[in-house]
Amino acid sequence: xxxxxxxxxxxxxxxxxxxxxxxxxxxxxxxxxxxxxxxxxxxxxxxxxxxxxxxxxxxxxxxxxxxxxxxxxxxxxxxxxxxxxxxxxxxxxxxxxxxxxxxxxxxxxxxxxxxxxxxxxxxxxxxxxxxxxxxxxxxxxxxxxxxxxxxxxxxxxxxxxxxxxxxxxxxxxxxxxxxxxxxxxxxxxxxxxxxxxxxxxxxxxxxxxxxxxxxxxxxxxxxxxxxxxxxxxxxxxxxxxxxxxxxxxxxxxxxxxxxxxxxxxxxxxxxxxxxxxxxxxxxxxxxxxxxxxxxxxxxxxxxxxxxxxxxxxxxxxxxxxxxxxxxxxxxxxxxxxxxxxxxxxxxxxxxxxxxxxxxxxxxxxxxxxxxxxxxxxxxxxxxxxxxxxxxxxxxxxxxxxxxxxxxxxxxxxxxxxxxxxxxxxxxxxxxxxxxxxxxxxxxxxxxxxxxxxxxxxxxxxxxxxxxxxxxxxxxxxxxxxxxxxxxxxxxxxxxxxxxxxxxxxxxxxxxxxxxxx
Amino acid sequence: xxxxxxxxxxxxxxxxxxxxxxxxxxxxxxxxxxxxxxxxxxxxxxxxxxxxxxxxxxxxxxxxxxxxxxxxxxxxxxxxxxxxxxxxxxxxxxxxxxxxxxxxxxxxxxxxxxxxxxx
Ligand SMILES: [Fe+2]
Ligand SMILES: [Fe+2]
Numbered sequence: 001x002x003x004x005x006x007x008x009x010x011x012x013x014x015x016x017x018x019x020x021x022x023x024x025x026x027x028x029x030x031x032x033x034x035x036x037x038x039x040x041x042x043x044x045x046x047x048x049x050x051x052x053x054x055x056x057x058x059x060x061x062x063x064x065x066x067x068x069x070x071x072x073x074x075x076x077x078x079x080x081x082x083x084x085x086x087x088x089x090x091x092x093x094x095x096x097x098x099x100x101x102x103x104x105x106x107x108x109x110x111x112x113x114x115x116x117x118x119x120x121x122x123x124x125x126x127x128x129x130x131x132x133x134x135x136x137x138x139x140x141x142x143x144x145x146x147x148x149x150x151x152x153x154x155x156x157x158x159x160x161x162x163x164x165x166x167x168x169x170x171x172x173x174x175x176x177x178x179x180x181x182x183x184x185x186x187x188x189x190x191x192x193x194x195x196x197x198x199x200x201x202x203x204x205x206x207x208x209x210x211x212x213x214x215x216x217x218x219x220x221x222x223x224x225x226x227x228x229x230x231x232x233x234x235x236x237x238x239x240x241x242x243x244x245x246x247x248x249x250x251x252x253x254x255x256x257x258x259x260x261x262x263x264x265x266x267x268x269x270x271x272x273x274x275x276x277x278x279x280x281x282x283x284x285x286x287x288x289x290x291x292x293x294x295x296x297x298x299x300x301x302x303x304x305x306x307x308x309x310x311x312x313x314x315x316x317x318x319x320x321x322x323x324x325x326x327x328x329x330x331x332x333x334x335x336x337x338x339x340x341x342x343x344x345x346x347x348x349x350x351x352x353x354x355x356x357x358x359x360x361x362x363x364x365x366x367x368x369x370x371x372x373x374x375x376x377x378x379x380x381x382x383x384x385x386x387x388x389x390x391x392x393x394x395x396x397x398x399x400x401x402x403x404x405x406x407x408x409x410x411x412x413x414x415x416x417x418x419x420x421x422x423x424x425x426x427x428x429x430x431x432x433x434x435x436x437x438x439x440x441x442x443x444x445x446x447x448x449x450x451x452x453x454x455x456x457x458x459x460x461x462x463x464x465x466x467x468x469x470x471x472x473x474x475x476x477x478x479x480x481x482x483x484x485x486x487x488x489x490x491x492x493x494x495x496x497x498x499x500x501x502x503x504x505x506x507x508x509x510x511x512x513x514x515x516x517x
Numbered sequence: 518x519x520x521x522x523x524x525x526x527x528x529x530x531x532x533x534x535x536x537x538x539x540x541x542x543x544x545x546x547x548x549x550x551x552x553x554x555x556x557x558x559x560x561x562x563x564x565x566x567x568x569x570x571x572x573x574x575x576x577x578x579x580x581x582x583x584x585x586x587x588x589x590x591x592x593x594x595x596x597x598x599x600x601x602x603x604x605x606x607x608x609x610x611x612x613x614x615x616x617x618x619x620x621x622x623x624x625x626x627x628x629x630x631x632x633x634x635x636x
Pocket of ligand 1: 110113139140143231
């Protein structure tokens with residue numbers, strides 16, 4: 001059959017229709033359930049995929065054109081930043097540790113998000129969401145790439161950035177973000193969309209991405225700041241998609257509500273636990289602070305999120321229950337997190353330190369209810385000891401939560417002096433949790449979480465030493481072997497910032513750039 | 518609840534006792550001493566006497582704290598899974614009823630951390 005070429009140029013809307021949904025077809029000799037095998041088992045009922053409202057009308061060719069232009073600009077700035085030794089313009093070399101945290105903790109998640117959206121994009125029978133997921137999957141791999149490219153410049157000068165992906169898959173605390181995303185991509189397509197598309201991208205993104213980007217801006221890191229801004233227009237699209245998914249699922253069938261509510265509860269908590277890393281970054285790792293974690297939580301979750309959940313009330317969705325506990329933790333989260341990293345500073349791919357006098361005063365001002373009472377005495381003691389050459393390095397491995405994989409560092413809701421312990425017996429095994437919420441997530445799907453790759457247990461099983469290591473030989477040093485397995489060089493990549501090679505080099509190079517020597 | 522899945526969904530737990538080369542895991546926390554950010558995880562042979570943990574292992578794990586040297590072990594109060602419990606120091610972990618992945622805590626009355634802050 002000859003195609004009838006149209007003389008008239010198509011309008012944007014028609015063009016979108018033809019180039020996206022118009023490319024779909026109804027199969028005639030294959031069954032729908034064979035083509036889309038994952039769409040029913042989660043219990044979500046969709047009656048009419050055509051009811052999907054496309055949140056942004058973008059065709060593939062427009063996508064390429066637009067992104068290519070953005071990236072040309074981005075790479076021009078990154079190049080200029082690198083050529084002008086922009087890294088020497090950051091506030092203080094301690095700042096670079098936030099970049100190390102970002103590249104090893106967050107950028108690999110961009111890549112997994114890419115894989116996740118590719119996967120679910122294949123699984124949805126509706127052409128509208130399939131196209132949206134395809135574009136988001138491309139956004140995510142671009143984010144991973146641009147982040148790696150911008151941050152690679154730091155790798156030329158500073159320690160700990162050299163093997164971020166290897167680190168992500170192995171280092172004890174990086175199992176927290178890693179297992180979060182592994183949990184999401186091993187769920188069904190609808191849960192993935194609620195987990196990542198809605199809870200992560202819509203509800204929590206302002207608490208993850210924005211603090212890093214504005215932290216970069218405040219601290220003179222143009223490279224990081226620029227990729228942040230470049231990703232911003234994608235983020236707006238992702239947020240719209242996340243919200244559209246929730247509304248679409250809920251409008252399709254009333255039976256979907258309890259399932260979606262449970263996912264929102266679960267993923268808000270899972271996401272919040274990952275944000276522990278951001279909380280300490282904001283309050284401790286940025287030499288020039290943007291705002292405190294507590295303030296960020298109040299603005300971005302309590303105010304903005306509150307308005308969102310009010311909006312969703314018409315579908316029957318309520319504010320996740322965990323919000324109450326999070327409100328109790330906001331005075332403590334960042335301090336408990338930084339204490340943890342200070343404890344285990346011999347096993348991290350970035351440096352740790354004690355806040356100086358001014359920084360302690362800032363913490364007192366931002367956390368009048370908690371800092372002086374619960375955390376200052378501990379810090380002052382550590383600081384005194386460090387000054388005497390007795391810097392605290394905790395060498396004994398901690399007990400972990402089976403769900404979020406964070407050590408049991410969180411205190412009882414309402415009592416910051418007592419560690420919160422929770423446990424469950426399942427099929428002759430004991431499992432431990434940091435909180436009621438992590439426990440409830442486990443109890444709903446124990447078979448999933450019994451498989452967790454818990455870094456501490458893996459070390460004790462002997463699975464975290466370089467190949468060929470014999471742990472039975474005289475004088476075997478397990479921690480040294482674990483650092484080798486992590487590809488971390490003891491004394492360079494880890495330990496206190498004070499006395500580090502990063503500190504020394506930065507001072508020397510900045511001196512060369514600003515003084516006559 | 519069972520995991521929603523497209524087929525049978527059953528997997529062996531990743532941390533069963535047979536994976537630990539003859540050891541079992543024991544978690545130990547010291548109440549009111551958050552200088553140590555979390556309770557510790559240890560692999561111990563089930564035949565190890567409980568007293569050996571207190572004498573040979575805990576000093577290495579908790580000894581950095583100035584309170585540690587002041588502990589009177591005869592006054593220490595123990596909890597197992599959050600409930601009061603009394604260990605017998607001369608008996609083994611197994612004889613003390615400690616199983617793989619049990620969690621115990623001890624409280625040391627009168628010792629409440631750096632400047633009484635529970636740190
Ligand atoms: Fe992204
Ligand atoms: Fe947890």
